[in-house]
Amino acid sequence: MEVGIVPVIPLGFAFFLPFIAFATGKNRKVVIAYALTAQTVAFLAGIELFKMAYSSNEPLVYAFGNWIAPIGIVFEVDRLSATLVLTATIGFLMAGIYSARFIREHGIEFFYTFLLGLEAGTLGAFMTGDAFNLFVMLEVLGASAYAIVGFYRNRSESIEGAFKYGISGAVATSLYFLALGFVYASLGTVNMADLSAKFHNISFPVTVKVFGDPTLALGIFFALTIAMVLVKSAIFPGHYWLPDAYQGAPIPVGAVLSGFVEVVGIYALMRFLYTVFQGISFSHWLSLVFFTLGTATAFLGSLMMLVQKDVKRLIAYSTILHMGYLFMTLGIGTELAVLAINFHIVNHAIAKMLLFFTVGAFIYRTGKTKIDDLAGVGKKMPVTTFLFGIATLSLVGVPPLNVFFSKMLIFDALMQKSAWLASVVIITSAIAAWAYFKLFVTLWRGKPVEGHGHHGEGEHEGDTKISDHIEGGEVWVLTSVNLILGLLVVLFGIFAPVLIDSYFHGAAVQAMDYQSYIEAVRKLAEAVLASA
Numbered sequence: 001m002e003v004g005i006v007p008v009i010p011l012g013f014a015f016f017l018p019f020i021a022f023a024t025g026k027n028r029k030v031v032i033a034y035a036l037t038a039q040t041v042a043f044l045a046g047i048e049l050f051k052m053a054y055s056s057n058e059p060l061v062y063a064f065g066n067w068i069a070p071i072g073i074v075f076e077v078d079r080l081s082a083t084l085v086l087t088a089t090i091g092f093l094m095a096g097i098y099s100a101r102f103i104r105e106h107g108i109e110f111f112y113t114f115l116l117g118l119e120a121g122t123l124g125a126f127m128t129g130d131a132f133n134l135f136v137m138l139e140v141l142g143a144s145a146y147a148i149v150g151f152y153r154n155r156s157e158s159i160e161g162a163f164k165y166g167i168s169g170a171v172a173t174s175l176y177f178l179a180l181g182f183v184y185a186s187l188g189t190v191n192m193a194d195l196s197a198k199f200h201n202i203s204f205p206v207t208v209k210v211f212g213d214p215t216l217a218l219g220i221f222f223a224l225t226i227a228m229v230l231v232k233s234a235i236f237p238g239h240y241w242l243p244d245a246y247q248g249a250p251i252p253v254g255a256v257l258s259g260f261v262e263v264v265g266i267y268a269l270m271r272f273l274y275t276v277f278q279g280i281s282f283s284h285w286l287s288l289v290f291f292t293l294g295t296a297t298a299f300l301g302s303l304m305m306l307v308q309k310d311v312k313r314l315i316a317y318s319t320i321l322h323m324g325y326l327f328m329t330l331g332i333g334t335e336l337a338v339l340a341i342n343f344h345i346v347n348h349a350i351a352k353m354l355l356f357f358t359v360g361a362f363i364y365r366t367g368k369t370k371i372d373d374l375a376g377v378g379k380k381m382p383v384t385t386f387l388f389g390i391a392t393l394s395l396v397g398v399p400p401l402n403v404f405f406s407k408m409l410i411f412d413a414l415m416q417k418s419a420w421l422a423s424v425v426i427i428t429s430a431i432a433a434w435a436y437f438k439l440f441v442t443l444w445r446g447k448p449v450e451g452h453g454h455h456g457e458g459e460h461e462g463d464t465k466i467s468d469h470i471e472g473g474e475v476w477v478l479t480s481v482n483l484i485l486g487l488l489v490v491l492f493g494i495f496a497p498v499l500i501d502s503y504f505h506g507a508a509v510q511a512m513d514y515q516s517y518i519e520a521v522r523k524l525a526e527a528v529l530a531s532a
Contacts, residue, residue, distance in 0.1 A: 013038030053082030076129025161248030251360030259349030294328030
């Protein structure tokens, strides 16, 4: 299998989906089957890529059009990238299956088109070995994300969320584009391997010399890139758009945004810091930024969870909290930090999708998102409520569930710098636990209020008096997806030591081996030149 085919699969299927829908008279079953086929194929390709990456001693390289780097664009996939790609393909497939039942509105063909576009951009961002191509992938996933957040186009909160997200995201990617101008002007390339080779004074074929001392240019590059990540990954003070976007977006969209899209910025910074420009002279100052803003983000997210009246906004601030953990850990600069970030991205994605999807089942039955309006729904849906409890316990960090182990790695990494930094994880987790506990009590023991309905989010107005009780129980299509995710939460916890030793530790080691990262691209370039 060609490495570069993985993100092309959802992108190609997305391109033809509107035509398929038009040719079949917008047949819902055909559209859903087509989209799920695309996501299944992408998932199988992700598995194959994962196997290839872990069976190779160096990163996998794919040169588009056989144009060698740095002249052409390349995908460079190491074990870190392959792990995130596989996790994303699983998550998007789960979201696609869930959406087949959850999304009842007209325009399902456009929903899946944007979802596939979002998947393609996310996978491409994880796989690219070119700093400019990362910008392109940010634009692909951004355009899809802005559109799909506003899918409920007749609801004011959806339009508001999409507008805020779109404007903020466009400004953020513009800052990154400007950052590329500075690094290209100084180093004469945007290929990541070539950038790293120049930075570490390693020879590279078909390239230009460095123009003077690149320190100032790299300082500006990191300043602008961090500014981009503050918005893209919802780090204080760039977090402002996320609660509104999540409140207006369909539940499956919030799940993939939280699990995968928001971490693209974290991944990009990790790649630049730990692989491309490893050992940069002003890393101390960068660490100070990561620690300060990451701590502020974690406390903001946890405290704001306590005062939310809308369940989707509560989950949004939970995501902000975990982005704060990841941002803090970026400042450590060790192999343990890479291991902790990678493992937490995977664990958080699984547990947060489970949280979103269990809450989505409650919303599907009631048509409500206000916490008080969901009172008592848990007793009517005991399996979903149990899985909701599993998700919250995992995200808080209760053993033996999966997030506990990645939080412990983050805690250990932060302890290498300061016990005060490590204490942030404990304090904010305790605050979040109280917020989740209050929500659980309301769902299980709260008294149902008038206006509970059924059959989908936003499909009936809130003032419709259907009954004073909740109609129906479990929605088994949704519950089936939740059971799979719940099983993964438990299994990733029980087998965490095995997973860390067998996969995540090796991924962290390879991610910090910049020489191997450079050599993989250089060998391909030299082989192509030798055969020319």
